[in-house]
Amino acid sequence: MNEMIAHLTPALPVILAGLLAAATPWYGLRKAITLAGPLLAAAMWFAVAAPGTYGVIEVAGHTLETFRFDATSRLWGLVFIIAAFLNALYGLHGRSRLQDAAALIYAGAGVGAVFAGDLLTLFFFWELTALASVFLIWASATPSAYRAGLRYLVIQVLSGVLLLTGAVIHADAAGSWRFDAIGLDSPGGAVILIAFAIKAAFPLVHNWMTESYPKATPFGAVVLSAFTTKLAIYALARGFAGEDILIQIGVVMALFPVFFALVADDLRKTLAYSLMSQLGVMVAAIGLGGQMAIGGAAAMAVASVLYKGLLFMTMGAVLAQAGTVQASRLGGLWRAMPLTALFTLAGSAAIMAVPLTVGFAGKALALTAFAREGMDLVWLALMAASAAAVLHTGIKIPYMAFFAPPREGGVDVSKVKEAPAGMLMAMGLAAFLCVYLGINYGALYDLLPYRATYDPFSYGHVISQLQVIAAVLAAFALLARLGLYPRPRPGEILDVDWLYRRLGYGVARWGWLMTDRLWASMDNVVMRLGKRAAARLHETFSPIGTLSRDIPSGALTIWTGALLALVLIVAYFAS
Amino acid sequence: MIEAFLALFPAAVLAQAPAIMVAAPMLGAALATVLPGGRPAWVVALFCSLITAVFAFVLLFQTWGGEVISYAMGGWAPPLGIEFRIDGLNAPVLLLLGVLSLLGVIFALPSVADEIAPRKQSLFYATFLVCLTGLIGVTSTGDAFNMFVFLEISSIATYILVAMGAEQDRRALTASFNYLVLGTIGATFFVIGVGFLYMATGTLNMHDMALRLVELDDNRVVQVAFAFVIVGLGLKAAMFPLHVWLPNAYSFAPSFVTAFLASTATKVAFYTLIRFIFDVFSVEAPFVSAAFVWVIAALGVIGMIAASVQANFQTDARRLLAFSSVGQLGYMLLGLGIGTAAGVTAGVLHLLNHALMKGALFMALGVFAIRYGVRSINDLRGLGRTMPATASAFSVAGLSLVGIPMTVGFVSKWYLVSAALDRGWWWAVAAIAVSSLLALGYVGRLLASIWLQSPPERALMAAKDRIPVMMLAPMWVLAIANVWFFFDATPIVELARGAAEAALAGAPR
Amino acid sequence: MTVWSVELALVAALVIPLLGGAGVVALGRHPNLREAATLTAAVLLAINVAYLVGAAEARPEITLVHIAPGLDLAFRLEPLGALFAAVASGLWIVNSLYSIGYMRGNEEKNQTRFYLCFTIAIASAMGIALSANLLSMFVFYEALTLSTYPLVAHKGDARARRGAAIYLAILLGTSIGLLLPAIIAVQFIAGSTEFVAGGLLAGAASPLAAGVLLVLFAFGIGKAALMPIHPWLPHAMVAPTPVSALLHAVAVVKAGVFAMLKVGTYIFGPDLIAAAPTSGALAWIAALSIVAASVIALTKDNLKARLAFSTVSQLSYVTLGVMLASPIALLGGALQIVMHAWGKITLFMCAGGIYTATKKTEVSQMRGLGRLMPWTFAAFGIGAASVIGLPFFGGMWPKLFLTEGALDAGKLILAGALIASSILNVAYLMPLVGRGFFDRAPPAKEIRKPAPVLAVLPPVITAIGALLLFFLVGPIVDFLSPVFGLEGGGAP
Amino acid sequence: MSGRRREAGTHPLAALWAWTAAPAARAVGLIVLVVAALALAGADWLRPREDYVGFAAAPGFYALLGLGAAVIAMLAAWPLRRSLERREDYYGGDDGDE
16 A cells, blocks of 8 residues: 555645645635645655656556656655645635645646656646646736736647657657657757747747736746746756757846846746746756756756745735735835745845855856856856846845835835735745755755755855845945936836737738638639629520520421431441 | 239230230220210229239239240231330330339329319320320330331320420420420431331341341441431430420429329330340441440430539429439430440439439429429428428438439449449549539429428418328339338349340340 | 347447437427437437447447348448447437537427437437448438438528538538549449458559549548538538537537548558558648638637637548558547547537527627636536647547657658647637636626526536546557557557 | 834834834945945955856956946846837737737
């Protein structure tokens, strides 16, 4: 019996809890279920005695490896389970049965995908993350959230089917569906990379994230930020470690969102762009390959789940309590939500990579790998990106929400209340983890796929990181004083999504209009031709037509004669 | 079973069967003329058709298995005397004549009472019996000139029968006149052809003629004779483009006449074509085989498409079906033109099947007519609701015409396409497909009007209360036969195959 | 002496629905008894078919009618047919339940005629499923066309009549103009029209002839709705929704693609199709059909029209599978028949449920309705996910196998069409779920009267079925594998 | 209730952050930050660092990096925002139908 359970993927209790939650109308019981699911999954995670592949099922000619527990998957699996638990805690006050269910199924799908040992199982859960998560966006129940969600779903499903297609090609060539290093040399590798790229929000295909996360419910954005992109990072690390192209993509991905994060008015949008920038560093690290870089990417992913989750939680709390997260309407919230402000600062510190936070431990590993490999320029670019992160996230988020002077016409702080206990507990726990894993970084490093022999707390490293942070802070304070900091204001900043939301949409509409016209005119032509043909036939064959006229008997004899002639001619020539 | 049936009759009667076939309606006609009213005359007609039907079975069974009955009329032995010659080819046609005339006569009583003035009814039945005599004679005789005589007997009777429609519609008179002129031309051509043949062979007995023609393949006189015979008989059979007499004749004749003619008269003419082409002339003669492809099959294909298109444009239901008949004749001609055993089988099969379909269709139109006096397609609307049973029978026969499976039309089409493929005539298959679609079109128009339109309000008031069961019964027999012979196609297929074998074996080599 | 035998069960599959139809007519005056007759027949038929599925191994056969020498109406059981029969008979039960809810909920007229035609249509579908040769299949194919015609024209107004006329004209026209000649040609070439494992024409027909025949079959089987002969399907949408469900899921279109599949498997055989010069072009037409119909569906606001074009698109998956002609692609096509049936019937029954409750037909009118009809919209969501081909719903498997088939054949772009289709499916199906549940809730008075339980429960049942089918695919694949010469389990 | 005595809407724990609202906080904060930055940069001259990247070992390098990155980011945002910003309901907002 024990063995039976040990062979099941930890995704199962989470997903089942989601299904149960969907069917449980009683608030208390449902919340118990949402908390129990991740806990049970955690228990299953700890119950695994040794790495290996469990839960192998044969279905329709395919072998499904549902639970592969190895150095890479166990880390992500654990982090996802922890995130699922934190999310459940965060959602404790939520009354939406649908969101509870969707969040758990989505989290379970993420866990399942991480533990998938073959590409088909990966695909199953890959698509399930898409399907389950869209409800977290739609649950905002506004038309713009609906549209963003639909676009989100379309592109996520595209990622899934691309994965399936690439996997088929790959499996055909490799003779196996196993999900190991794929590489771009493998046929199908490029297709699979595109599938991963979409979910990892590579530049040009990133808009699903920056568009939809700000539109999701407060709870939804928290859940969304934890799984999808980190799952993609996991998949990239497993399938495409050491592919050089990822370094270039990663650098672009780390730098390009800086500007958008800085000027975005919606603080959750800032977080989304910031997340993309962080992912860029991870992608670059994966592209570099090697034990340290991959370890660094993994550590950053863990850190990112924690601090990005924390920041999304705090901004979700602000949204829930104040009704908006537009920087241009916020300010002074410390008065109403001091604890949230505290946790936000913890998250900020982590994303700034202040020593003694998890961000410091993670980022150090990844960036040092580049430095050690002698890739100076890449290292410099990524360093600059993380310096910018101090500005656009570390400072902007807490400052704009809590410490900037209240805006005129903005949120009336006196009417805002502190976040409910469940949210606070979740935020507190996340903040604690951010700091705990920063101090006790060994616990984090021990879980990494490759044993890291790296001490982040060297004098040089600490002092240099502090230099960066202090310089950025000072620069911010100075420029803000001089009025050179671009103050937030409402507005839509164009991004690549313009290409399809405006241009593509316009082209499609135009195309459709033209097709419509073309059809109409062709219809017209066909109709006219048809009418003419019908008239011709009518003239010939109808009761008043040529062939039916009551021909005088004399004329008929001519026909007879003609036929006689015909037969005679045929007979003549035949013999 | 066959023996048991034949054992019912004394041997002397059996020996005289061919003569009885012709004599019964002839005598009946004479008797009917002198009878005072319609009903006694009808009894006579019924009795005569019954005899015909029974003896048609007798003859069929006697010739089953390929035997040939040669009956010397009046005891004068052929080739000098007139010979009646029954074989596998004409026995099915006789059966068709017998059965359909019997069904037709049953149908006739209420229909004729409705459409023909009482004082003319006895003469009407007499004329009908004369016509029947002629048709049976044409089918049975083995003598070319005698065939001409019977052909004219039947034709002249037909002209009169068509003209009887004048009571309903004066245009019947012009139709009849046109028919008369053209029919006479056809007969003339035929008799000229026979004359040439007589010139070339010195005999009028067809069997004899055939024996002598074997050596005369490239005789121009024979070829000319062939041309005249084909055109003459083709005209009688309403071969496209010599069909122009038919639509008017069918549309203005009394209902019963149309039903009877559509299922018998052209069929008999078609039989004569087969008889002459295969039995008198030699299929292997180059001019005959060339005519198969270039005249018969070609005209068949053109006819089955052109006439079907024409049918699609008609507004009068009977006229529509009349054009459809011309088109359907195209199928038979095509089967004939294919020239193989399979082809002739398909042609004869369709000949039999088409009689079943058109008989039922025209009878149903007769029923509609007697109840509502309707003829145009537009007037058929809503009949599916007011007369569902008759409309159903009509629909079954209509679908059979299209060749929908579970109707006998499908069987025809199956054999015809197979035969065409066998010969490698892909174009013919395509033509059949096109023609079937056209048939779907015109039948669809009829059925759409019947089932989909709502009935005009006056129809509900003008209706006669009851439709005589005597009209319904024969219609239903034919409609059911349309379905029955799909599920049990063996009998008619065997009949057709026997006919084809007889036709191909008939020419002595 | 055993009274019962497999052969009798074959006949019973045809007779039970017809007896049900007789019962419907006899009990026409008493609606409850009449519906009981339908349901009884449906359940009996399902039991009978279940028995047949178990007995399919032995390939029993029976000659129903001997028409003429060489022409027989005959039944022979084989896995593909058993599967189709199982789908049709199983869904008939659900559909019957739903019909009761819908027809009564909307107070439709002529219900006796409706149920009678339904039984005949099911009998015809059984005939198609079990036919032993092309001739028999053709007979029942046409019977199905004719028996569903009154159903399509059920409303009887001008629009219904026009739609029904187009329905009939295209289906009869293609079958008589193209299919029948093709069948006769097969008879001529091979000397029979029997369905033979490995392909009747294999070795008998030249690739060229096979190519011509393939085209004739592909377009002659109009019920498969390959573009450009699809217009009958959207036009048939004038029918009441249970009929649409019947058309799209249970009988008509499924009969079409089933016929396609059976012809491909047993008349041509994969090798001959692959050798035929036209199969490549036909695969392209199918792929084009898949994408084009989806694009058109995207532009339709009327929900049923949207679903109709979706069906056109989804059916071409099967045709594509046949034309790819590899065992795995054929298997995908066969699975698509099953999976699409469950998905699409759910969607249609939901559309009907929405109509019954609110009289709304346009997608743009359905904003927020999901909050008032959560069960119906949830079922719709599951059905949609299955049709899209998302995992954990049955519709995923055929897409997987077809993708494998397309890529095995080296046709990367065909796989691209499948990808595009999935995306488009999301774009035209999911809006209903998104808008339905998450737009602002409309005022409660939108619901004129709550939909009857029998109009809500059936789609929920089929939605659960679509979910379960994902997990039950193994046995189905094992059942079908021998047909396509695959090792048990379907591995290529 | 004790809440009434406090300023409306102020959380009991808000005292934690009250200093940020002090009138001198902004000026003092600026000075503290600049001094801290200079001090940390100056530390490099007191105790040289080693680094994997050669040029990064230069004293005050990281402070310059941070300063540069932040200033460039903030200054570059102005022209970029000018060119890419559109009104809020550019894509139709919540009422439009895309």
